Amino acid sequence: MNAPHHNQSQRKPLPEAMVAALRAQFGDRFSLAQAVREHHGKDESPYPNMLPDAVVFAQSTDEVLVVVRLCNAYGVPLIPFGAGSSLEGHVLALEGGITLDLSGMNEIVSFNPEDLLVSVQPGITRKQLNEHLRDSGLFFPIDPGADASLGGMASTRASGTNAVKYGTMRENVVSLTVVTAQGKVVRTSSLARKSSAGYDLTRLFVGSEGTLGIITEVTVRLYPQPEAVSAAVCNFPTVNDAVQCVIQTIQLGVPVARVELMDRAAVVASNRYSKLTLKETPLLLFEFHGSAAGVQEQAQTVQEIASHHGGMDFAWAERPEDRNRLWTARHNAYFAGLQLRPGCKASTTDVCVPISRLADCINATTEDLAKASFPTTIVGHVGDGNFHVLMMLDPDSQAEWEESEEVNRRMVRRAIDAGGTCTGEHGVGMHKMQYLVEEHGEDALDLMRALKRAFDPNNILNPGKVISLDAHLG
Numbered sequence: 001m002n003a004p005h006h007n008q009s010q011r012k013p014l015p016e017a018m019v020a021a022l023r024a025q026f027g028d029r030f031s032l033a034q035a036v037r038e039h040h041g042k043d044e045s046p047y048p049n050m051l052p053d054a055v056v057f058a059q060s061t062d063e064v065l066v067v068v069r070l071c072n073a074y075g076v077p078l079i080p081f082g083a084g085s086s087l088e089g090h091v092l093a094l095e096g097g098i099t100l101d102l103s104g105m106n107e108i109v110s111f112n113p114e115d116l117l118v119s120v121q122p123g124i125t126r127k128q129l130n131e132h133l134r135d136s137g138l139f140f141p142i143d144p145g146a147d148a149s150l151g152g153m154a155s156t157r158a159s160g161t162n163a164v165k166y167g168t169m170r171e172n173v174v175s176l177t178v179v180t181a182q183g184k185v186v187r188t189s190s191l192a193r194k195s196s197a198g199y200d201l202t203r204l205f206v207g208s209e210g211t212l213g214i215i216t217e218v219t220v221r222l223y224p225q226p227e228a229v230s231a232a233v234c235n236f237p238t239v240n241d242a243v244q245c246v247i248q249t250i251q252l253g254v255p256v257a258r259v260e261l262m263d264r265a266a267v268v269a270s271n272r273y274s275k276l277t278l279k280e281t282p283l284l285l286f287e288f289h290g291s292a293a294g295v296q297e298q299a300q301t302v303q304e305i306a307s308h309h310g311g312m313d314f315a316w317a318e319r320p321e322d323r324n325r326l327w328t329a330r331h332n333a334y335f336a337g338l339q340l341r342p343g344c345k346a347s348t349t350d351v352c353v354p355i356s357r358l359a360d361c362i363n364a365t366t367e368d369l370a371k372a373s374f375p376t377t378i379v380g381h382v383g384d385g386n387f388h389v390l391m392m393l394d395p396d397s398q399a400e401w402e403e404s405e406e407v408n409r410r411m412v413r414r415a416i417d418a419g420g421t422c423t424g425e426h427g428v429g430m431h432k433m434q435y436l437v438e439e440h441g442e443d444a445l446d447l448m449r450a451l452k453r454a455f456d457p458n459n460i461l462n463p464g465k466v467i468s469l470d471a472h473l474g
Contacts, residue, residue, distance in 0.1 A: 011096035014053050018074045022056060022098075025066055029057040040081055040099040044146075044334075045089040045431065046347040046393065046401070052079060052093035057101045061177065061185060061216040067100055068214060069183035071460050078460050080210040082123060082149030087348050088429025090156065090209055094464040100214065102151055108132055109217055117174060117191060119219040122151020138222040141166035144425065145331040151215045157207030159425035161330065164250075164383030165257040165289065166223065168425065173206050177217035181456040191219065204451070209427055210462040212455040226257075226289035230299055231317040231326055237310045239263050239282045239366055239378070243359045245302075245309040246284065246382045250355050254301050258287040259383040263366070265340070266333050266377035266390075273336035274329035279313060284382075285330055287323070333379050337390045340375040345395040349408045349431070351415035352386040352424025361418055362387055365411050372407060374400055386424035413438065428466045436467060 022030045031037070032054050041051030058064050071078040077097025084091055093099060105121035106128060112118070113136055120129060125147045129140050142153060144160040152158070154176065159168040166172070175189040178201075188201035205213055236242040239261070246259055262270065267280050286302060288295040303314050317323045329336075338346055353361050362378070369376040369389065380387025389411065393400045412422045412435050422428075422435040437445055448467050452459070459469060 011053070014076060014098075015074050018070050018076065019054070021070055022054070022067070026056055026063070029059075031055045031057075037099075040084070040091070040101065041093055043084050043086045043089065043091050044346075044348075045087055045092070045429065046345050047089045047092060047430065050092040050094055051096075052099035053096045055081075055099045055101055057104055059104050061179065064100065064102075064179045064214055064216050065183055065185065067098065068179050068181065071098055072181055072183060072458055075458055076460060077463050078214075079462050080151070080155070080214050082152035082155075083125060083147065085146035085148050086152065086156065086429065087426045088423070088431040090152075090427060090429040090462070090465060092430070094430070097460075102214075102216075103149065105151075105216065106149075111136075112191075113138060113222075115191065116222045116224075117219055118222055119175075119217055120150055122154075122215050122218060123149050125149050126153070133222065137225055139225050140172075140220060141223055142169055142172055142220075143331075145334070150218045150220065154206050154215055154218050155209050156427035157425070159381065159384075159386065161258045161260055161287075161327070161381055163381055163386070163425075164259060165255060169220075170203065170206055172221045173202060173218060174221060175219040176202055176205055176215055178205055178213035178215055180213050181458065181461050185216075186213070207427070209429065209466050211452060211466050212461065214461070226295075228292040228295040229257075229287065229289055229320075229323065230295050231258075231285065231287045231323040232299065232303075233278065233283055233285055233313075233315045233317070233326065234303075234306045234311045235279045235281045235283045235313050236306075237281065240359060240363055241310040242282045242284050243362050243382060245306050245311060247355055247358060248305050248309070249302055250383060252301070252305070254298055254305075255290070256286055256298060256302065256383060257289040258285065259381075260285040260330055261362075261378065261380040261382045261387065262330070262333065263378040265375065266337065266379050269336035269340050269377060270329045270333055273339050274325075274332055276325075276329055284311075285326060287327075330379070333377065334390060337375075337377045337392060340377075341392040343395070344374075344392040347391045347393055347401070347404045347408070348388060348426070349391075349411060350386060350388040350424050350426045351411055351420055351422060352384065353415050353418045353420030355385045357418035357420065358382060358385050358387075361411075361414050361420070364414055365389065365407075368407050368410055373403060381424075384424075385420065388426075430465060433465075433467065 037051040103123040106123040109119040
């Protein structure tokens with residue numbers, strides 16, 4: 001399968017003086033080894049491996065500064081790397097260069113429970129953070145499924161199953177420490193709950209996918225652990241019935257914490273992979289947070305709505321172990337889907353639309369997928385209008401890749417026509433670059449290019465991602 005803008009054959013070798021400087025500074029945390037480069041030259045996207053020329057394992061902001069200044073001085077591409085769980089080619093070294101592995105920067109910098117804030121290094125994962133918070137009565141709710149690093153989650157403006165109640169990384173990142181391409185350290189905001197002081201640099205870096213700066217510290221909001229939590233599974237005759245139930249639930253203002261859609265194929269795959277016995281029809285997974293009385297009221301309201309839309313077998317999972325089993329199965333839907341076609345390569349895509357247009361978009365996408373020559377699944381954080389398609393492709397079939405990209409094109413353009421976006425949470429990476437002009441317009445892209453040139457005049461930071469500096473390339 002061919003990747004766009006694949007310039008690896010044109011790469012230049014690393015300057016010897018730069019290699020010597022990095023080796024002197026980092027010792028065995030600077031690596032030219034093939035195995036290390038291969039590990040950092042792949043992610044969960046469908047694209048072929050694209051290896052960096054070397055990998056540096058940083059442990060502090062000062063060390064990041066050293067690498068950034070060297071890369072800027074020598075004009076060498078620099079790609080930040082966290083957990084490697086990205087889906088759109090974010091961490092692939094299109095033009096070679098240095099991959100900066102931040103996974104060792106995984107410490108809690110400061111914890112302020114009175115302010116419901118925690119500051120962390122970028123390599124800490126969401127599970128590590130919540131394990132640290134477990135006895136505090138607080139938790140960090142953003143849950144994209146993969147155990148992603150918080151730096152990566154901020155960089156891609158990640159979301160997940162809890163977004164319908166708690167929002168995305170955009171709403172929950174308070175401040176960042178960023179190393180700029182010119183080798184300066186910037187703190188983007190104070191810790192105040194609100195501010196009118198200057199441009200909102202925090203929101204500019206959140207979602208920039210490592211193209212404007214390297215995040216070395218993240219301050220995020222925390223939330224009290226709910227008094228009561230209850231989850232339920234409800235099956236529906238069709239995907240449309242399930243989606244109509246969600247639309248009515250959201251429009252009535254029922255404060256569900258999570259509501260996830262799985263089509264029949266996703267349920268079948270999850271039953272096999274996670275050893276479950278879910279009824280194999282389209283279903284919704286609900287979770288309710290709040291007081292015991294509030295949770296009971298929410299659940300009763302949703303159950304009544306579901307029954308009006310053909311919902312059946314409303315089954316409760318109130319014990320933590322039962323809830324965890326359900327949500328683990330949902331989070332493993334990607335890996336479960338891969339088992340529908342052993343040896344396949346998955347291409348994933350997501351869009352997000354206004355809730356009023358969700359049924360139209362999912363129904364049309366379902367019709368497209370019914371004609372596909374390869375297995376597919378649909379899952380979605382449908383409470384906020386976001387859904388995902390997983391396509392299991394023969395890795396040696398260019399025809400299947402082209403067919404899957406046509407499915408993706410139709411899905412994206414349908415979403416944009418509905419007032420939505422080409423990606424709700426995966427990010428742009430390489431895969432969605434071509435759609436930004438359709439979503440935002442050429443004038444907006446020119447403004448983005450101007451920002452990129454201002455922040456990164458030598459174009460060293462994750463080049464070939466999000467936008468191209470050449471207007472005709474998108």
